[in-house]
Ligand SMILES: Nc1ncnc2c1ncn2[C@@H]1O[C@H](COP(=O)(O)OP(=O)(O)O)[C@@H](O)[C@H]1O
C-alpha cells in the first residue's frame with residue numbers, strides 16, 4: 063500500500079502513514095464515513111423505492127396519453143372525470159382508442175385481523191388496458207362477475223396464498239358490500255401508497271364501490287393511431303378538452319409530475335431528502351474532527367516541514383490524501399452494508415429497495431467530495447504552524 | 454563569491470505600540486563560506502531571534518541581510534521558501550514525524566528538492582554517518598532521545614545545505630554523538646565550504662569553532678577568532 067501510494071503520489075504518502083499510525087483514530091474516522099454512507103444509502107434507497115413505486119402502475123398502462131382530472135396530483139387523488147371526455151377524445155383525429163379506468167382504495171382484512179390496502183383498478187375487459195402479459199392473458203376471466211386479479215408483490219401477504227391462486231384455486235375476499243374472487247395474479251409492484259394493486263372489470267368495480275358511477279372514471283387511457291406522433295396529439299386534445307376539469311399528459315409527464323409532487327409536497331419524500339442532507343453533514347463533521355485533530359497533533363512537525371522548505375500545497379496534498387483514503391475505505395464497507403441492508407428491508411418490509419451502479423458511483427463521488435470538503439476546512443488550521451516558533 | 458551571510462544595520466522588535474520591545478539592535482556582521490561560527494550570550498539576549506531572521510523563518514523589519522547573495526529585506530514568502538531549501542536546521546527538539554521511520558524522516562529533508570533516484574541511498578548514508586545504520590526503519594517511538602536527535606541532524610544535513618543553523622543542538626546529545634555532529638560539520642566545511650552558525654554554551658565545542666560571537670541585550674558585543682593550536 064505504502065509503495066503503491068508512493069508511486070501514485072510521487073512522494074512519501076505521509077497522509078496514509080499518519081492515518082495508519084493512529085489506529086483508533088483511523089477506525090473512528092472509517093466508522094464515521096461508513097455510517098454516513100449507510101445513512102445516505104438508506105435514504106436514497108427509500109427515495110428511489112418511492113419514485114420507482116410511483117412510476118410502476120403508470121408504466122403498466124397500455125396507453126400513450128393519460129387524461130386526468132386537472133386537480134389530480136397522483137393516481138389516486140383528484141376528482142373523477144366526466145366520461146364524456148372519453149367520447150370527445152375519440153372524436154379527435156389520431157386517437158385510436160380511449161378507455162376509462164376507475165381507481166379506489168379497498169381494505170383487505172387478513173385472517174389474522176390486520177388490514178392490507180389495495181388500489182383497486184376497474185377497466186373495460188373488452189380492451190387491452192395493461193402492458194402486463196399476465197393481465198392480458200387473464201382478461202377473459204375478468205369479464206366474469208366479481209372476478210379479480212391481484213398483484214403478487216402485495217406486501218405482507220403469505221406467498222403461499224398467491225401460489226394457491228396460480229394453481230387454479232380462487233381466493234375469496236369478503237368486503238362490506240360484496241365478495242370478490244381472485245382468479246389470477248400478476249406483478250406490477252407498488253410503492254408506499256398502498257400495499258398492492260388489484261384489477262377488476264368496470265362492472266365489478268361499480269358493484270364494489272356503490273358511490274362510484276360509470277359516468278365518472280378517474281383516468282382515460284388514450285392510445286394513438288399507428289404512426290401518430292404523440293406531442294401534436296396531446297396539443298390537439300388539450301385544445302379540444304376543457305382545461306378547467308381536464309389535464310392531458312403523456313405517461314412520462316404524468317409520472318414525473320406525480321414523483322415531483324410526492325417528493326416535495328408529501329412528508330415521506332421530504333423526510334428522505336432531509337435524511338440525505340443529515341447523512342452528509344454527519345460525515346463531514348466526523349471527518350473534519352479526525353483531520354483537524356490530526357493537524358493539531360502534528361503542528362510542530364508541520365512547522366518543521368515548513369522550515370525545511372515545503373510549500374502550502376504540500377500540506378494541502380497531505381490532508382487531501384487523508385481525505386480521499388478515508389472516503390475510499392469508508393465507501394467500500396458502507397456500500398457492502400447498504401447492499402445487505404437493502405436486501406433485509408426488501409425481505410422484511412417488502413419495500414422495493416434496489417442498489418444501482420449509478421447510485422454507487424454517486425455515493426463514491428459524493429463521499430470523496432464530502433471528505434475533501436472536511437479536509438479543506440481542516441487545513442485552515444495549518445496556517446498556525448509557525449516555523450519561527452521552533453527554535 | 455558572496456559571503457554566506459552579510460548583515461548590515463539589522464534591528465528587530467516584537468509587539469506594537471505600547472507593547473513594542475526591540476530585541477535586536479544594529480547588528481553588523483559578515484560570515485564567509487566554510488566558517489564554523491558559534492553564537493553565545495545570556496538567555497534573552499536575542500540569539501534565537503537572530504537565527505530565525507537569518508534562517509528566513511521570519512520577515513525582516515529593518516536592516517539588510519544577504520544570504521548566499523540573496524537580499525532578504527522585503528523578500529516574499531516564495532523567495533524565503535527557496536532560501537530555506539538551501540539551509541539545514543537543527544532545533545533543540547527533534548520534531549520527528551511519529552508515523553515516519555528514521556529513513557522516511559530523513560527522506561523528507563531530501564524530497565523537498567523533488568524526488569530523485571538514489572534518495573533512499575543518500576538517506577541511509579546520512580544515518581550511517583551518525584551511527585544509526587542499525588535503526589534505519591525504526592519509528593521515533595522506538596528510538597532513544599539521543600538517537601532521535603541524530604535522525605533530526607541527518608534530516609538537516611542530507612540535502613547538503615549551504616548553511617547550517619543549529620540552536621543548542623547538543624543539549625539532547627551525549628558527548629560522543631555531539632562529536633560525530635562536529636566531525637560532520639567540519640568535514641562539510643572543508644569539502645563543500647558549508648557554513649555553520651550554532652548557538653551553544655558547551656566550552657568543548659567552542660574550542661573547535663573558527664569564531665565566537667557574543668550577544669548582550671540584543672547587541673553583538675564581541676567577535677573573536679578562535680586561536681588554532
Ligand atoms: N515571538 C516573540 N514574541 C515576543 N517576544 C519575543 C518572541 N521571541 C522572543 N522574544 C523576546 O525577545 C528577546 C530575545 O529572545 P531570544 O531571541 O529567544 O533570546 P535567546 O535565544 O538569546 O534566549 C527575549 O526578551 C524574548 O522574550
Ligand SMILES: [Mg+2]
Pocket residue numbers: 453500501620
Ligand atoms: Mg534561544
